[in-house]
Amino acid sequence: MRLSNLFMPTLREVPAEAEIPSHQLMLRAALMRKLASGIYNYLPLGLRVLRKIEEIVREEMNREGAQEILCSALLPSELWKESGRWEVFGPEMFKLLDRNGREFCLGPTHEEIFTDIIRNEVKSYKDMPLNLYQIQTKYRDERRPRFGVMRCREFTMKDAYSFDTSWEGLDESFNKMYRAYCRIFDRCGLDYKAVEADTGAMGGTGSMEFMVKSDIGEAEVVYCSSCDYAANIEKAPTFEVKVEAKEELKELQKVETPNVRTIEELVSFFNTTPQKFAKTLIYKADDKVVAVMVRGDRDVNETKVINYLKCINLELADAETVRKATGADIGFAGPIGIKVDELLIDYEVKYIENMIIGANETAYHMINANYGRDFEGTVGDFRNIAIGDKCPKCGAEIKINRGIEVGHIFKLGTKYSQAMGATFVDDKGEEKPIIMGCYGIGINRTMAAVIEQNHDEKGIIWPLSIAPFHVIVVPVVMKDELQVKVAEEIYNKLNEMGVETLIDDRDERAGVKFNDADLIGIPIRITVGKKIKDGIVEFKLRNSSEVKEIKVEEVYDEVLKVFKERNVKIKSC
RNA sequence: CGGGGCGUAGCGCAGGUGGUAGCGCGUGUGGUUCGGGACCAUAAGGUCGCAGGUUCGAGUCCUGUCGCCCCGACCA
Known part of the structure; x- marks a missing residue:
């Protein structure tokens, strides 16, 4: 892609509406624009990142045997009334009427829908285990949308639902998702922790949240300084510590x-x-x-x-x-x-x-x-655990950090299958409720979390795996024919190799080009400048200040080396 | 939903005590520049969020309303 053609309206100044780094940078780097509070339009660069994250999610979900489907975002009220959640969700649900006055909502989540699909189609233990997922837009009329994309009213979520015939089967399905989630967030370059979470009103037997360490996170994560214990503060228990009486009881x-x-x-x-x-x-x-x-x-x-x-x-x-x-x-x-x-x-x-x-x-x-x-x-036990308390698992000192919840895996059990009559016939001919799990990942939130953890004063520092483009080629002076010619050659050849490459062919000063390249966070920058006369270009990584001077013909191997080091595969186009 | 703040050009902002709107950046044009957001000249661009009211006259005062941001409450 040529920057002279790319729709990339970067902002020089920080928009007044944005306070946290990811929100500011998503606007400045032209990833998205706001339409209304908690509702955003994605521009080319932002969309590319979202698609990259989605693709990683697909690969890892598929690897664990999950199958992708796509449900409607527009949902009839009946299913929600059946589960009782039409009322429970209340004003958080965007509700609407069709021309005949029938009630609908824009789906805030899809447990009911998946359960409905399964109860209609799955009848026998032979049809399970089954894990279905979708990557869909969700709608929640949040009381307070916050921090740009961190908490918004329209967002993309990967939600998966597992269906098993036994509790052991559910454990297995759950563990598969746990593994998939670890690989997904590893590949996105996140520093995260899987923590025990409260199962809440959903009931169920187990729940883990994937938390990205960040001061702007809305959740508090308790973890142990010595063992591997980690939990949401909502969940972390405190215990009775018996204290011997020391003082005499005085008069009230x-x-x-x-x-x-x-x-x-x-x-x-x-x-x-x-x-x-x-x-x-x-x-x-x-x-x-x-x-x-x-x-x-x-x-x-x-x-x-x-x-x-x-x-x-x-x-x-x-x-x-x-x-x-x-x-x-x-x-x-x-x-x-x-x-x-x-x-x-x-x-x-x-x-x-x-x-x-x-x-x-x-x-x-x-x-x-x-x-x-x-x-x-x-x-x-009715209080929050606090610093100074002991780890519930090993008794060592606990620590508390804030975190962004990017994923949640959850053993639902039979709550929905029972409420909605999703049953199967087991190998003895007995009818039983299907045992379910549900597994969510916030795609946009993951993008914001990556930026929170990967930026500097200049801009975003995308991990190679989800960067909108891998390489940006910068000819310093557009009037210099040799610079332009070589830059074009590098650009074309990298693209032919399947490396997603930008060329900054705008007639701008070098400073503008460098600053934009840094802002939008392209992992690899190749600068074609004066030394091209000697066949030398500059090779610079966004996450390092080191500038390497290399021969033009070495560029391709250098780029491939970076892919190899970061364990990212090139897709042939 | 409670508390606080803000709506003036695409973006960031200024406009004591009312007198018909300005600055920086960006944008168009011409020129000089060209390795980390250049310079000179010139031009375009504004229902001052919206609706009422007070006034000879409202960006400015009053009332209402809408929107946006932050804190809190809330969050399958």
Whole structure:
């Protein structure tokens, strides 16, 4: 491709709307443009990268025996009503009516559709195991689209679904996907970790997320400094640590604390440490009101609370509900005399001696409260694990990082097959529900994650495997006939070899050309300049500052060497 | 959905106390340049997000509305 023809409107300045590097660079490097919040159009370079990632996904999925199909993005409501998710998804689903008033949605995911296909077509154990996947556009009306392509309302997802006759079969299908995912993200050049994840409302027996390490990630990943344990913070358990009583139990006392509400304010008011407090948070769990107590310096883990309560929705209660439960303004909730349906108490709170709690009376706290003597409730693991806690697996110190979730593999079990009657007849003639797994990869998000991990102040540094083009040939001065002639020769020959090559044949100054080449992140740059008189060109890799001067005829072997080193195959065109 | 911020030329921005819109980059043309986003000259390009209102007069003040960004809540 010639840059003089390529639709590549690069931006010199950073668009005001973009804050994180991947978003800024995707706009500046002309990969995409915004159409509306969370909705993007892809330009030639961006599309090429998306296609490359998709192709890697296809190769690795196919290698594990999965078969590609393509479902509609426009889906009738019936299937969703059957599974109960028409309501569960709620406003997050783009819903619409056809001319006859029938309800449809733009698919946010496709479990129901795949299950429907299978229940119609698969009847016997002989038809399984089966793994079907598609690469499809998904639509979710996110409450808050964020960070460009990281969380958007239209996105491309590879979703796969496995169908097995036994739980062992599901394990095998799951492991195959695990292997495929590792190879996919390896090939995309990502620094990632597979972590244990919560199975959530989906139920099921196992779930792993593929997390790309990044400060802008929305998830928190807990991992062990010593063993291979890694988990989403939602999932990582904490345990009861028995503490011997040291202090004498003092008398419970009410203390006036006017305008002292937050833990920080309380710490300075009482001149003590956050560990001496227990905070009581009031939640609405479906139609119940629930209080959760954790130590002053801890965070409630809402996933754990949801799982314990087996509720669908959990949200912090509004001021009105808090007043009703506590009889006080927000900031003074405590366990004694609180009117809630359930009081959940984190393990740690059980062992805080002579703790400070809210008094359920505006402007008052209680001091010297003790679990057992002054209040009781359901004790369990309801908090986030934190730095300083021990690894649940080996007991060593844990660490916490942020991560971008690019993939998720999930043992669904029989949730959908049971709800939708997808059954098969086993070898004894018995009818059983099909055992399912589902496996997703966010294609656009993977692209953004790669940029987050591979860029510098000049621009993107694409890995060879997913770069929009492999090589860019830069003739420095377009008026120099020899430079142009040799550049054209290199360009043509590389393309003939199947190397995807750009030539910057624009009549621009060298600086402009170099800067654009760096911005769009082409892995290999071949500069044809003054020294061409001696048959010398420059060979430079985007991820290195080293410039090699080589003979023209060596160019081809040098390029092939880079492909070999990076284990990328050239497709003959 | 709560909190905050922003909508002025393709992009980035400036436009005290109201007086008919400007700068840089980019774009067209002519010329000089040519190894890391050149220079000179010249030109084009704006419903000031939209709708009301106040006023002789609104980019500027008031009301409403739409859009976009950030934080939070939420996220099969």
